[in-house]
Amino acid sequence: MGKARTIARRTFIAGSAAIAGGVIFGTYVARKPHTNPLLADLDEGEATFNPWIRISGERVTLIAPHADVGQGTASMQAALIAEEMDLAWGEFEVEFGQPDAAYYNTATADEVVPFVSHDNSFAARTVRGLAGSVVKIAGVMVTGGSSSVPDSFNKLRLAGAVARETLKLAAARQAGLAAGDLETRAGAVVFPDGAVVPYTELAVAASEVEPVADVALRDPSEWRLLGKDMLRLDTRGKSTGQQQFGIDLHIDGMQHAAVRTNPRQGGSLLSFDADAAMLMPGVDKVLAISNGFAVIANNTWNAFRAVNAVSAEWGEAPYPANMPDHWAAVSAAFTDEHLDKEWRHDGDVPQALAAGEPVLAEYRAPYVAHQPLEPLNAIVRVNPGSVEVWSGHQMPRFLQEAVAEVAGIEADDVIFYNQFTGGSFGHRLELAYVVQATEIALQKPGTAIKLTYTREEDFAHDYPRQIGMARGAGTVANGKVTSYDLQVANVSAITSQMGRLGQPVPGPDGQIAAGAWNLPYTIPNFRMRAYRVPELAPTSSWRSVGASTQGFFADCFLDELIHAAGADPLEERLRLIERRESRQVLEAVAEMSGWGSDPGTGRGRGVAFVDSFGVPTAEVVEVSQTPRGITIDKVFVAADVGTVVDPVNFDNQVKGAVIWGLGHAMNCEITYADGKAQQSNYHAHPAMRMHQCPEIEVRGLELATKIRGIGEPPVPPAAPALANAIFAATGQRLREMPFNKFVKFA
């Protein structure tokens, strides 16, 4: 990797202040495309027109650089290309491709600039554009922030259109016709006389043609695939046990490894005794790694068993050992010294609060684990001059750099084969497991080492969601909410996470305010202040990141004020929203849920609205009080993503996100004692299981002009809608997650 590129990437920042530093790159460099990485190992007779498409005599291969962590991005990316390229669905292969700057993600930049995502002012557009340029130059290849669809939507359709037009041109030249006389259908060029020539037969001819630059995208009314129910490409493999995940791979001569690192995360290893473990069946080696030790054995089970038989002494945790001290640190952060940013102040809040009898409330959100069902794993083989890595990861180029640093080679000499993963929810943004596998493999050059985490090791090192608190104050008058003041104090998960990648995050962290400062309500006096709690236990992005906590704080506190005003929760929210599309989202759930009708005795409805990742999302939850406890009967969800690419997957993602939001709000927290996470497996952190799962009705709206992703936005409204529903049914106001500490669920 060139020096300049490394520097540019190092400069990538997630804070708003430093975005201005991006000016120095200007837009000129940003417009210059990266070279096509597929050119590097193109075989004789193969053609490529851009970084996403390769055609040989046998097959069409599409490159899907966004990692598929279960959300269906591989299919989505393929569909965007196939639509414009006129490929028959599934009549092609999909690869994740090699890490390369050409696969930069510009959509994530939208989430790091300090403008509401619907703000289309000149200032907002300019700063967004500059942030995008920084990401583009730096070649940040990241899957996250519900950005895969927005990043890919135009880019991949364009890639498909270029391929189609270039193939037509190649065919036309061969036949002495004009490209305009030809058509394309189902992976083939169709001649005026009806003759059909498959793309694969045109690979050689097309490789000699300069890719057509001037192409137009089809009008959505002409779409064959997009916007219609699709069968995800991985559905069959995932229903027959045939889909391979990283954990399923076998490399010839491979050995198996397990690790244990200090359960006080970041603490050191003082000593260990492996005598007993060395005598156990199948054990080859026990070795020290950073902050812990590893066992190499002949199978996973023997490695797991032996790693449990090693005794160790661990150093202290670099954060408070026990939970009360974590909460005390959060609580102490509501001071000017810790003010990260005052994100918004409309009217005069201090005056309004002084003039009335303010409603006061304090909210809490605990650490929560990601724990996707596939435990973390990676296979690493150290070769002379290069290192190969087989694993699933959302930031391949950071992975290359981390491995290169440990192995003492250049990042470009790290060959990374990205894999389908059994979930992520932000977990596969971390790199410790890959680095550890590399440390082990360095002790066994030439042998592929497969590291598999035990579930217990995975829980101990989850890098959970941020812990946080909020303090609300507000006034009501004449049945209306008249002032709203919210202070949020969180640790910065982004700073913690980017810090482990060696990336400083200067400036305020927008994720401490996300979901709260951008409430769409026009309240005469409105203030939102974010406080940064000094780092405690290490944390990281958890599905929907900051909005997962602030959505709960901000919406529940508004609900309290609305009840204090004696207004209807849905009507008052509608009254306060000016933006038409956001109103329509709320109106949709009102209609779907029959809001206003009598829910029946012992039952209650709650509504919540949160805008995250540019997607206004409203949810209505219906609960019942039963002798067995509270049951969630139904959930209604409406979200505006501009364009729904695949209605089936959209529905699936929304339901999954609602279940994620509800299950963790009800049942989960990570707590620390003696510096260690007290939850070691799913029995202690179950999220939602089938018997608690409600029926969920979903409506995707297509109002906004800009397309958005849906993997995260339905998470934040789930917890507040549930808490608001429980209040409506029982009169009990829940201000702290998990709710099962205060109410019993059936």
Next chain:
Amino acid sequence: MTSFTLNGAPVEVDLPADTPLLWILRDELRMTGTKYGCGVAQCGACTVLFNGQAFRSCQLPLSVLQDADVLTIEGLSGGRGISPVQQAWIDHQVAQCGYCQSGQIMQATWLLQQNPDPSDEDIDRAMSGNLCRCGTYPRIRDAIRSAAQYMRDARDG
């Protein structure tokens, strides 16, 4: 040496007696459709049919496998393409990440063998030990109802 039947074929395994079936399948026999999720009977990702019963393979040591009959996701269709439960899973596009789905499908297969027309409560009771972190439960319910229908249709011919 322990011998048992796996998806209708005899296998012989020579490993320490406490080695769980899960790891015998995955590492020794390289049949990776059965997944490791928790190792302590909390997630159901490793579910197989053991002598006709849905069982967590992480809890079945080699010592209890002599002469047993084991069915995994790979053998579910008995070589006939795809089973009705799998077909329903495809028709409803249940899978997101898909990692839990082998276990879900094995558990649902067993449920429908016991109870060809399960109520919602029956489904909840039978399936609540199978964790899905992606939240595919509503689709699993729908797929089980469809699979029950497919099986009835096939029987009524």
